[in-house]
Structures are given as structure tokens and as C-alpha cells.
Amino acid sequence: MEPLSHHGLPRLSWIDTLYSNFNYTDGYDGDTADEPRATEEASETMPFIDESPTMSPQLSARTHETSDALSSTPDGMAAMSAVDPEKRLEMRNFVLSGILASEEIYLNQLEALLLPLKPLKAAATTSQPVLTNQQIETIFYKVQEIHQIHREFCDSLCPKIQNWDSRHSVGHLFQKLAESLGVYKAFVDNYKVAIETVEKCSLANNNFKKISEDLKVKSSKDSKECSTSITLEALLYKPIDRVTRSTLVLHDLLKHTPTEHPDYPLLQHALRISQNFLSSINEEISERRTQVSLAKGENRQLVRDGFIVEVSEGTRKLRHVFLFTDLLLCGKLKKQAVGKQLQYDCKWYIPLADLTFLSVEDLEPSPQIHTVPEHDLEEIKMKISHIKNEIQREKKSPKGQSRAVERLKKKLCEQESWLLLHSPTIPFRIHNKNGKSFFFLLSSDYERSEWREAIEKLQKKDLQGFVLSSLELQMLTGACVKLRTIHNIPVTSNKEDDEPTGLNGFLHVIVRSAKGFENSASLYCTLEVDSFGYFVSKAKTRVFRDTTEPHWNEEFEIELEGSQSLRILCYEKLYDKIKLNKDNNEIVDKIMGKGQLQLDTQTAQSRNWQTAVIEMNGIEVELSMKFTTRDLSLKRTPSKKQSGVFGVKINVVTKRERSKVPYIVRQCIEEVEKRGIEEVGIYRVSGVATDIQTLKAAFDMNTKDVLVMLSDMDINAIAGTLKLYFRELPEPLLTDRFYPAFVEGIALSDPAAKENCMLHLLRSLPDPNLNTLLFLLDHLKRVAEKEPVNKMSLHNLATVFGPTLLRPSETEHKAHANIVSDIWSHEVMAQVQVLLYYLQHPPLSITELKRNTLYYSTDV
Secondary structure (H helix, E strand, O other), X not given: OOOEOOOOOEOOOOOOOOOOOOOOOOOOOXXXXXXXXXXXXXXXXXXXXXXXXXXXXXXXXXXXXXXEEOOOOHHHHHOOOOOOHHHHHHHHHHHHHHHHHHHHHHHHHHHHHHOOHHHHXXXXXXXXOOOOHHHHHHHOOOHHHHHHHHHHHHHXXXXXXXXXXXXOOOHHHHHHHHHOOHHHHHHHHHHHHHHHHHHHHHHHOHHHHHHHHOEEEEOOOOOOOOEEEEOHXXXXXXXXXXXXXXXXXXXXXXXXXXXXXXXXXXXXXXXHHHHHHHHHHXXXXXXXXXXXXXXXXXXXXXXXXXXXXXXXXXXXXXXXXXXXOOEEEEEEEOOOOOOOOOOEEEEEEEEHHHEEOOOXXXXXXXXXXXXXXXXXXXXXXXXXXXXXXXXXXXXXXXXOOHHHHHHHHHXXXXXXXXXXXXXXXXXXEEEEOOOOEEEEEEOOHHHHHHHHHHHHHHOOOOOOOOOOOHHHHHHHHHHHHHHOOOOOOOOHHHOOOOOOOOEEEEXXXXXXXXXXXXXXXXXXXXXXXXXXXXEEEEEEOOOEEEEOOOEEEEEEEEEEEEEOEEEEEEEEOOOOHXXXXXXXXXXXXXXXXXEEEEOOHHHHHOOOOEEEEEEEOOEEEEEEEEEEOHHHHOXXXXXXXXXOOOOOOHHHHHHHXXXXXXXXHHHHHHHHHHXXXXXXXXXXXXXXXXXXXXXXXXXXXXXXXXXXXXXHOOHHHHHHHHHHHHHOOOOOOOOXXXXXXXXXXXXXXXXXXXXXXXXXXXXXXXXXXXXXXXXXXXXHHHHHOOHHHHOOOHHHHHHHHHHHHHOOOOOOOOOXXXXXXXXXXXXXXXXXXXXXXXXXXXOOOHHHHHHOOOOOOOOO
């Protein structure tokens, strides 16, 4: 199997950083503008290739009789007997077509690499050679053989794809390709010397420098460009990048090849050969990986890198931070002219021997920084989703206006970059023993823990303080360009069109239990998912006190917005007030373990509960999860029992109760205002699903103990029960009849006309609907008054309740059960805007509304 990186994820591109002995002599420039900059390099993305198994390698799966177990092994992925065989064979065709397209791109790169070989050899026999024959042999060692192998593979695979038949066998082609990996072994062994030779010859010969900096690669058939420019060094890296993907290709093919197909054993054999080959290569170069050679002959390895927001002089700056084995370096990319060598500007560095994390009591209060209101962030998210929808429409347009698409993508990048810069709020501070402190903001406690653990692990070694000379610093920043593992900020505009977009919908997660704790403690878990390029905390279990084996058995419904990963963190609850964090006045709890798993289309396609165990620092946390689309989850289904309140028309309930507003609405709002109005994220943070179902059953049965249950229940569960009641109404609170008029009214540009229309629509609602809506609006306004504490603005509340109160009941109403449909469709944005209009309007009463009746029709 492929070895793991330091943070437990597959080291798929283990040789990304196989560079050493860099001799950059470019001038050091420290005066550049502090702006986020996304860079793109000529790099190939393998289509239809899963870069990891279904779950993280830290994940082990258990099979239950009533659930679909998740597997982290290739065999588990292949044994998908429940999947329709025809669909698997269809996917197999897609995978093979993607492999063929990728092979053609790779061949174009190899041919570009070989292009200067013949003229260089011819020049070597003249009186003015560009390179010697020995240098040519070193630089192009084994490239011709690699090209020949892939040319034969491509020529054999192409006719089978063009004349596709599911009975066709291609396993022998992949087996032959795997058996040729010995050529790659020789290429890898020579790679470091080849790169050194290119650098040395570029410095010595200006003609060769010009050749090596501008090689032309023929573009793919689908591209409008004839060719792209790329350097010789970048092309020499392509075979290494290719060979590291060999197991990924075979993983994907096996996953979609039936076990009874004649290709299956051949592909298994090819996979074993590839895995053994990669393992042997990893062992041989493990000491050279991610290294920079120092003047004293020592090696400095890159351990981790990533984009982080630094607060400098009260302003947020997006930095690229590099953690080496002996220092932490904070840099940013310099602005360079097109075609110039990328270069980092070092903002500061700290030797790890001088880096400390101050104890909570020693920390000074955080610097004052401008925090963007939550509703501004939500508005940016809406704009981002709107631009994405425009891009998709533009691409589908028959005219195919590429300029319009590029303009929209540029706008999208600007909005996403702004969001990444302004959304992080979790403080992370490091201190230099010499007195200088640095302050970062992260979006996730998981990320903060990863950085701290990686630094503290390195500090266990015997490290010495030092000062880098200007030349050493120049070499190090030059090496960062090649050593970095994170090339672009995580925004949509930096992704290829065929990259997965993530899931949109609802993920139901049951956090069941945990074991492996050495001592009794008060324990709880939190769940995070990625959204718009960063991670957000979505749910939190109860604290299970004084135990080594907590059994939470709590279910959460987590809304996904283009999410690809689920993270879980296990904490020990601390009650010592000495541990009070001066950054947020909260006690800092101890992270006992953390892990993550991937959310892919397989997760979405299964309607059954999938059970898995995540291993973290010797701890095992068991959970189950199930995905539902937004349309399915928000579908209004009338209750068959008219004696309850959920799924029953609101006029039936109020008539039965002889009340103007349903009892469930009044009681939930009263309880929230009594003890939850200052709860951070009230109505946004998920309540425990099992608690919500318990309350739902109690209200449906009109249990006398419901008030006692409310007083004892977690406040987020009560808020969730109120939302569920409105969501399950057979008809939305603002009614199906008037829904089109509400959408049209909110789109009016004239303020007076909009107000007349919106107020007339309001007073046209049936009395039970109007009374309940006005009661809810008053409550939500009181919640928003506590925004400085609960972080819930009017816009946030409109985002939560808008679709719940307006979404039509007709299943045919623009409903598309598509797992990749965007949460922020035009329809959803209109629903949010309608509710926001009423929330921002001065207080209204029924008496006033009825008195000011207008005379025009609202028929639709």
C-alpha cells in the first residue's frame, strides 16, 4: 500500500517535492503588495480518477446486517454487488475514456520533451555544441523508452474505446503497462541528476536556457489553444507525476469492473505490481523527499504548507505558510510578469527552537481586528452561487461565449478570495522567544490542531537556534515554489471543470460511541464540513461525563453546501476557569483526537445508513450517516393522522386548539426567548435529531409532560423542532397560491410599488397563517437584536427560515433531485429575500394591515 503522509492522508504525489540543491540568484524583493494571488501551473488532472478510497485511510469499516458498510480498501470498493451491473459497465467506459484522454495529453508532453533532443544531438557533433553528449544522455535518460511504452498502450486502447463493447478485455494492456514500470525506476533514480544538469547548463549556456524555458506542448483536441508553453524542468517532472497515479487508475477501474469480468484478475495483478513498485520507490527516496540542501551538507525537509490568514497591523493578509523540519516560514507570491519564474517573498521566519506557544494565562488579549458581520458573509455566498449558476447557463448557451465565461470566472475568483480572507475567526498565535508574536485566523479547530501538533512533534528533536543569511533565505524561498504541496487557494475558479463539485443537500449523522480513552473524562464531539472553500463547525454532541466509553447515540442533520469532507473532533470538557481563553472568553477544551472522511457520490447514491469507525490517536469513534437531497429532505408530505400537529394544515390545528397561533409555535418560541436567545448560532446550529423526534412525538400526542420536556431539552433541539414544524406543513405558511406573487413582488425595483404589493400579499393570507407569521417575525427580530452575542443577523435568520416558510408543496414545482444542484438557486434566493423584506420592515399588526386594505387582485 502507499505510505501515509504526516497527517494521515494518502501520500499520492510523494515525489512532488523531490528537489534539492537549488541555486537561485534572483534578487530578494521585500516590497510587494499584500494581496491574495491564486496561481496556476501547467499541470495535468487525471479525469475520472478517485484520489483516495471511499474513506480516509484512518477509517476502518464494520459491516452490519441492516446497513451498508463503508470500505477503505480497494477490494471493498470493487465488491459493490448492490450497484446496477449495467451502470457499473457504463462507468467503466467513462473511466477508460478518461484514461485514454489523459494518455493523449501525457504523450503530447513527452513529445514536447523529446522535441529538442534531435537538434541538441546534432549540435553536439559541431564545433559549438549547446550540450555535450553526456549531458544530453543525462537529461533525457529513458524518456524515449517511456514514450514508446505509452505510445503502444495508447494505440492499443484507442480502438477498443472507439468501438466500445462491454465484453472487450483491456486488462492485459494495463498488466503489460505495469510490467514496464522498471523503466520508470531508472528514470526516477536519474531524476535528481537530470534536474541539476538542466540548472547547471542553463546558467552556463544562454541558448540552452532559452530552449529549456519555452517548450511547446500541443494542446488537447478540446482546447481552443494550439499549444501551451512549459519549461523543461516541468516536463521532466511529468513521468514522475504519472507513475505516482498508476495505482489510482487501477483502483478506479477495479471499482467499476464486475468481479466476473475477465479483466478483473488481470487488473488486480497490475495493481499489485504498481503498489509494490511505488512502495520500493518510496523506501529508496524517503530520505531525499521534500528536501532543501543546506550549506553544511544538512537537509531541510518540508513537512506541511498551506494558505492561512495572518493579522498584521490590524489587517487580514492571505499568506502561504511553510513548516520545515527546523523553521516556520511565512511568505507570499510575488507578482510576476507572464512567463517569469514564480518567486516567494519571505515576510518572516522563526527557527522552531525559538518558537513557543504561550500558556493561556500568559497570553495578551488579541489585537483588535474588523470582523465582517455574518449576514455580509451570507450575501457573498449568495453572490458566489449566483455567479456559478450564470457560468453554467453560459456554458450551455448555443453561442458558447467563452469571453463571458472567463469574465464570470474572474468575478467568481474575486468573491471567493474575499470570502476566504474574511471568514476565518479561530485565533492561532505563535511567539518568538525574541519577543515577536504572530497572529493567525483559521476557520477550523481541526486545522489549528494540525498545525500545532506538527510543530510540537518537530520540537521534540534537539533543535538549535540560527539566523539565515540573505543567500540562504533566497535559496529557501526559491525552493518553496517547487516544494509546496498546496498550489492554489481553495476556490472554484482554480478547479478543473471535471473535478467533483461536492454534495448539496442534507447529511444525517449519528454519533454513536467512542472507546480507547485511558482515563475517565467528560467527553463530547463536534462535526465540521467544508463549504465555500473552508470548514465550518456544524454540530456538537452532549458532554458525556466521567467515562472512558461514551455512548452519545445522537443524530444530527447537517446541511451541505458543495461539501466534500466530514471532520470529527473529540474533546475533553475542561471546567477550570484558569484556562479561560482571552481571545473569546471561553474555556479552551482539550482535543483528544480528530479524523475525517470523504463525502463522494457513492455516499450520496446509497439510501441506507452507512456505518464506519474513525480511528484517531488510539481512539475509535463509531458513527453512521445517510445523505438526502435538498428536494427530498424538504419535500412537504401531509400527515395521514389529522389528530397531531406535524404535517397537518395550520388552519385545522388552530381551529382544534381554538387559538390564533399553534401551541407548538408559541411554546417553542417562549422557551427559546427564555434561555436560548443568546445562544451562539441559534436556529443555525443543528439540534440532536433524536431529541427533535422526541419533541415531535410529544406535541403530536399532546403529551401533558411536554412543558417539562421543553425545560429539560437542549435549546438547539427546541429550535430544530420549530423549524421542522414549518418544514413539514403540507402547505407553506405563505401558501402555494400566493407563492408566485411573492417572488414577483420582491423583484419589483420601485420601492413604493414593492411595499404596496408585499403588504397586500401579507394581508391576503388566511388569518391563521398571518397571525403565525407576524408572531414569528416579532420573535426573529428579538433574536436578531442579540446579534453581537448570538451571531444571528436578520439575514442569517431569513436564510434559515425563508425556504422553510415559502417552499411550495408541489413536487413538480421546479423540483430536480440532483445531488449537485446549488443550494443558492434563484428560487431559494428569492425565498430568502421575501422573508428578509418582512424582517426589515417596521413592526406590523393585523389591525393596521386590515385597515390599510388595497384594492387590486393577487390572483396568479
